[in-house]
Amino acid sequence: MRTSLRRDLKAALKARDRVSITALRSALAAIENAEALPADHLRRTTENEHVAGAAAGVGATEAERRQLTDTELHAIVEKEAHDRSAAAGEYERLGRHDRAESLRSEADVLSRYLG
Template identity: 60%
Template structure:
């Protein structure tokens, strides 16, 4: 599903479809965030000195392996993104901001189409 979202983003960029671009970028970012490994807080102040025991240097030293998401995980993230937009649209409509509500519903529709096509 991630690959199809990426391809859809490329198409939306070519077509200059702002609604689709916003929805797809947001969904892909949410997937990226879910793959990120949580950062552990430092245990305490580092001891002074030029070198730190166990430290590595060089190309790739700061890279952390990312979590691998299943297709079900990715689908769940995209479903949540669509659901959040629908809830927000209802709230904006209640507040009289029909223009924003309409845009959010359109973004939710973009994501829901991708959920339906990957089933």
């Protein structure tokens, strides 16, 4: 799914499709965030006398990332689409029909990856 999202983002950028660009970037960012390890899992050393617990050495700032399953990827994209639909309903209720329509369009873009 991630490969499809990235490929389609590249096509959307070339086509200057703002709705697709926004939706795809957001979904990819959500995936990247989900892959990040919690801060307590990062490697730390206490060798630096100026900063307690500072990371030191080659590769000290690099951390392995979680490997998400297809089910987890699907759930993330589904949540992104659902959040947009819910927000669109709220904007509609507030009379912001233009913003509601934009969010519904973004949700439609993401829904294509759920089928």
